[in-house]
Amino acid sequence: MLNIARKELQSMFASPMGWIILAVIAAMFGNYFANGVTDYLDVASGAIRPAERFGITQSVSQSVYGSASFIMLFAVPLLSMRLIAEERRSQTLPFLFSSPLSITDIVVGKFLGLMIFLSSLILYIGLMLSTLNLWSDIDFGYIIANTLGLLLLTGSFCALGIYFSSLTSQPIIAGILSFIVSFILMILGRFFANDPTNVAGQFSFSTHFQSFANGLLDTADLAFFILFIITFLTLTIRRLDADRLRG
């Protein structure tokens, strides 16, 4: 399993693509971070009445994490689309199938590989925000909750991406499909915002991400993301298993 994850990481960094994506995304976050700090300084200089001020952690992090979830929405389909579709196209799946690995190992390994790659970014954001602690007293709990939320959200995008990647041998199609579905799931919450009882609204990523974004660890939301990931990884395993059974 770990060997597969290692292979995926290696192949992501085999071309400049991996480094470029990392660099571009890191630059974006850096930009949001810098803007956040500047905005805060504006606030602190008295543009807003003291009663309405909130802490620096929240003020800066909110914009960074809010944008991070949307950047991931674009980045994950780009990275996940090739995971299985590419192997299908270049006929390398038999190489994995005939090695002593179960299909679960292969799928979870690929998922882990991608997650390790993206976690480095998420941890990087956390570290970047923690640097605020050098000249102020920040709320680490808020950062941890956001990091965890973002990890789970990204994990859900990845699981969805891997599933769509297993359906086709065209990476582009997998990428577009997983982007569309992730996007719908992200904005679903907006449509049903004034109808909290609606079931469809419950499937929205943004609603479930909201509590993490507020620095809250809600087990219901935690469970939602974990179940979502498990469901789509299982579907992927089933899909690949069907390949073996149906040929």
Add this chain to the structure above:
Amino acid sequence: MANLTVEAIELTRLYGGRAAVSDVTFTLQQGQVLGFLGPNGAGKSTTMKMLTGNLAPSAGSVKICGIDMIESPKEAKALIGYLPEMRPLYKEFTVDEYLTIAARLHNVSSKHIKKAVEHAKERCGLTHMSKRLIENLSNGYQQRVGIAQAIIHNPMVVILDEPTVGLDPIQIRDIRALIKEIGQAHSVIVSTHILPEVEMVCDHVQIIDKGKLVFNGGIDVLKQQRIGNKLLVGLRQSPDVAQLAAIEGVAEVEAADGLWRIRFHEGSQPHEAIVQAAVKNGWGLYHIAPDQTSLEDVFVQLTYHDSATSSDLPKAA
């Protein structure tokens, strides 16, 4: 029985009701090289996919060194090295990187990976290509990487689907030597279209047609079938058929393109008698040679008139 490395028991594979492979049963012992022959679409690759666990059989079972492929696939797969028809190469890696990944996936312990990679490269003649990207290698070298990948973990059974496709004659010779070498310690299954290759490399042959095994036996049986007990004789002054047939040991005489094809009884050696008769009667003998049916002919006979010929063939285990 010596060590059985592969046991295929009544393997059947249905594609939407049509049987691509039906009731294929065979065994392979340690130290044997099995050649797998058959026309296009006969089910060679399908059988190989089932043997390696890439495809689940609709019925029947596969055992590798006694381990059932369906019950404990991980253990069984660890004993196999497989080169599919389409080379499964990750072209963005260098030869070294790719082989290291292959070794790792096949549970070669991290201490031995370097040695295993070196050894596999050496055996396949890839040592000077270590740092090259697989994408930039020629077809033949890519094929070698494919073979190196299949033997890197020193598996008990090596299954190669058309390993010599796209290689130049010298490489083909090297690869054949390599297959023979692997075949001494382990078992090898090779599928191919090139018939003389089978004769050179394998000591066991299976011919499959329309999903059914039509021939399964030692290479010598096939060779015997090929050489047979026939002579081609050329005579300037052709005598009567009866005169030729009267020579001791001759069973049957027929004319063939200006020559005579003389079939003789098993065990008899009428060559000398024919020459003597020719000299005595002044027939003007100018050609006498064993009449070889080409391997292609045997193959065609077996695959196109399978019901008629396979019963004629001596069944060898």
